[in-house]
Amino acid sequence: MKINREDVQNLLQTVKIEGSEKEVEKIIEDIYSLESWLEPLFSIDTTEVLPTVYKYEGNNVQREDKAQQRKNQHKLWEMAENFEEGFYRVPPIIEY
Amino acid sequence: MNHNTMSAAEAVKAIKKKEIKARELVENAITRLEYTNDRLKSLITITGENALQQADAVDKKVSADEALPPLGGIPLVIKDDLALEGIPNTVGTKALENNYSPFSAEVVQRSIDSGGAVMGKANMDEFGMGATTKTSSYFWSRNPLDLDRTAGEGAAAAVSANQAMLAIASDTGGGLREAASYCGIMGLCPTPGVISRYGLTSFSSSLSEVGLLARKAEDFLLMLDIASGYDPRDFATSALSATSLKDDLIENNIITAGYPTEIWQQVEAPFKDNIENNIELFKNCNMEFQEVSLPYFKAGLLAYYILVISESFSNLSRFDGIRYGYHYEGANLEEWYQKTRKHTFGEEARRRSFLGAYLLNEDNYKKYYEKALQVWTLVKDDFSRVFEKCDLLILPVTRLPAPLLEETKSFTENYQIDEFCAPVSLAGLPSLCLPVSKSNDLPVSVQLVGKPFSEKSLIKLSMRLESEANVSFMPVI
Numbered sequence: 171m172k173i174n175r176e177d178v179q180n181l182l183q184t185v186k187i188e189g190s191e192k193e194v195e196k197i198i199e200d201i202y203s204l205e206s207w208l209e210p211l212f213s214i215d216t217t218e219v220l221p222t223v224y225k226y227e228g229n230n231v232q233r234e235d236k237a238q239q240r241k242n243q244h245k246l247w248e249m250a251e252n253f254e255e256g257f258y259r260v261p262p263i264i265e266y
Numbered sequence: 267m268n269h270n271t272m273s274a275a276e277a278v279k280a281i282k283k284k285e286i287k288a289r290e291l292v293e294n295a296i297t298r299l300e301y302t303n304d305r306l307k308s309l310i311t312i313t314g315e316n317a318l319q320q321a322d323a324v325d326k327k328v329s330a331d332e333a334l335p336p337l338g339g340i341p342l343v344i345k346d347d348l349a350l351e352g353i354p355n356t357v358g359t360k361a362l363e364n365n366y367s368p369f370s371a372e373v374v375q376r377s378i379d380s381g382g383a384v385m386g387k388a389n390m391d392e393f394g395m396g397a398t399t400k401t402s403s404y405f406w407s408r409n410p411l412d413l414d415r416t417a418g419e420g421a422a423a424a425v426s427a428n429q430a431m432l433a434i435a436s437d438t439g440g441g442l443r444e445a446a447s448y449c450g451i452m453g454l455c456p457t458p459g460v461i462s463r464y465g466l467t468s469f470s471s472s473l474s475e476v477g478l479l480a481r482k483a484e485d486f487l488l489m490l491d492i493a494s495g496y497d498p499r500d501f502a503t504s505a506l507s508a509t510s511l512k513d514d515l516i517e518n519n520i521i522t523a524g525y526p527t528e529i530w531q532q533v534e535a536p537f538k539d540n541i542e543n544n545i546e547l548f549k550n551c552n553m554e555f556q557e558v559s560l561p562y563f564k565a566g567l568l569a570y571y572i573l574v575i576s577e578s579f580s581n582l583s584r585f586d587g588i589r590y591g592y593h594y595e596g597a598n599l600e601e602w603y604q605k606t607r608k609h610t611f612g613e614e615a616r617r618r619s620f621l622g623a624y625l626l627n628e629d630n631y632k633k634y635y636e637k638a639l640q641v642w643t644l645v646k647d648d649f650s651r652v653f654e655k656c657d658l659l660i661l662p663v664t665r666l667p668a669p670l671l672e673e674t675k676s677f678t679e680n681y682q683i684d685e686f687c688a689p690v691s692l693a694g695l696p697s698l699c700l701p702v703s704k705s706n707d708l709p710v711s712v713q714l715v716g717k718p719f720s721e722k723s724l725i726k727l728s729m730r731l732e733s734e735a736n737v738s739f740m741p742v743i
């Protein structure tokens with residue numbers, strides 16, 4: 171598939187990573203390299219093959235549905251630079 | 267008594283008999299660290315003082331004739347993606363440089379509660395993405411057996427260089443096993459669910475597991491007893507405890523080892539010849555090779571990379587510098603995210619984010635991701651068929667010895683390093699790699715792959731092979 175610069179700009183927006191013009195070129199190059207490396211996969215006939223979605227054998231054992239207080243919740247909050255009254259303070263999201 | 271050649275199990279016995287003190291062991295490890303870490307760069311954070319305190323507590327118990335905890339005073343290191351309370355958990359990335367963990371990973375806490383003396387946190391590829399430590403935001407870890415080569419993992423370098431007797435490290439597609447083979451030690455990647463992943467920062471929630479590194483096979487038995495078992499904070503852990511893991515294989519008169527020639531043919535000559543010339547070694551351990559075929563093994567690597575790259579994109583989305591970790595200020599939230607992630611992620615983490623987003627977009631999801639899930643089924647079926655007629659499989663770990671640090675490879679060539687380990691991870695099988703001979707003074711290792719929950723069988727067979735092979739490696743520093 172042909173990748174254009176606009177596609178890559180959309181990718182940058184999705185992954186939330188700033189990218190220069192030079193980096194956009196590099197990403198296009200990397201996508202083509204990956205696609206070419208993965209090409210042998212498409213010679214395998216997977217018609218009628220069910221996908222694996224979970225690698226663990228056996229049944230899922232669920233714990234009792236009971237509310238629990240996390241012991242280290244306060245310590246986790248303290249890791250943030252800006253945490254106030256139960257909220258993480260972030261830069262403005264909406265411009266007035 | 268040479269502290270550098272004894273096993274952890276032997277050391278615990280010696281401490282119990284009051285032949286040595288736990289403090290001596292830890293002091294010896296600290297001396298080795300002081301002497302070698304500047305060159306090897308195996309540890310990012312050193313916690314020698316804590317280890318000494320732990321050793322003193324163990325010695326106090328021994329003096330008072332109290333019961334010795336099972337890991338009493340044994341120096342161990344932890345890969346830097348497993349949390350240790352109060353110590354930075356960098357995961358090899360600048361994004362988490364000052365990320366002091368408020369809790370310890372379950373496996374780490376169990377080891378400490380069992381008397382383990384944690385020497386420090388080991389260097390690793392950024393977020394675990396790589397097999398050479400060259401993507402680490404901190405430094406490259408050198409191989410104690412050849413300083414021009416990679417150690418693969420800081421934790422493997424530490425064990426190989428006698429900075430510690432044991433290590434706990436993650437393995438997603440072979441990192442732990444490859445590093446063990448590069449450094450001439452042993453690596454065990456258990457069946458998924460045997461060791462809790464609570465407190466592990468993984469880049470692939472489906473495939474990352476916690477494994478062990480040791481110089482002697484018997485030490486895996488010691489560690490598994492402590493590390494394995496159900497953890498309510500990791501729903502994927504099995505209720506099976508170490509005592510119920512299977513060890514019946516070793517009782518067999520003949521152990522049938524599946525030998526896939528088509529896979530061994532890919533291994534470079536010195537490595538392959540070394541195994542073929544050592545057939546006697548395996549025969550002496552009651553192993554009989556049986557030709558088997560795994561037609562989808564090669565495709566397993568490609569499917570594995572589609573899955574882990576896709577999961578990387580998803581798993582790395584949490585690193586935005588708001589709740590924890592390093593950040594760059596931005597005029598608005600979008601700019602904050604973009605600058606933080608651009609400047610704190612290394613090249614490979616950025617690459618996997620882009621590629622993951624690409625593989626999962628609307629146009630590609632079916633083509634790549636769904637295809638990978640189907641190939642995953644074929645790979646698992648391959649192994650299941652083989653295990654109908656074999657007790658275990660014998661596979662290479664890597665095609666070549668540890669790569670030279672100055673060697674430059676494309677990113678897909680780096681992915682190719684996992685060619686013999688990643689398909690085993692996909693199949694969810696336990697594997698243990700151990701050195702069986704030497705080629706130009708560098709280790710030649712094999713990977714024993716067992717049926718699910720057959721860890722103890724693999725360990726006991728490895729003890730036999732280890733004794734028969736009688737191969738050892740001396741660090742060059």
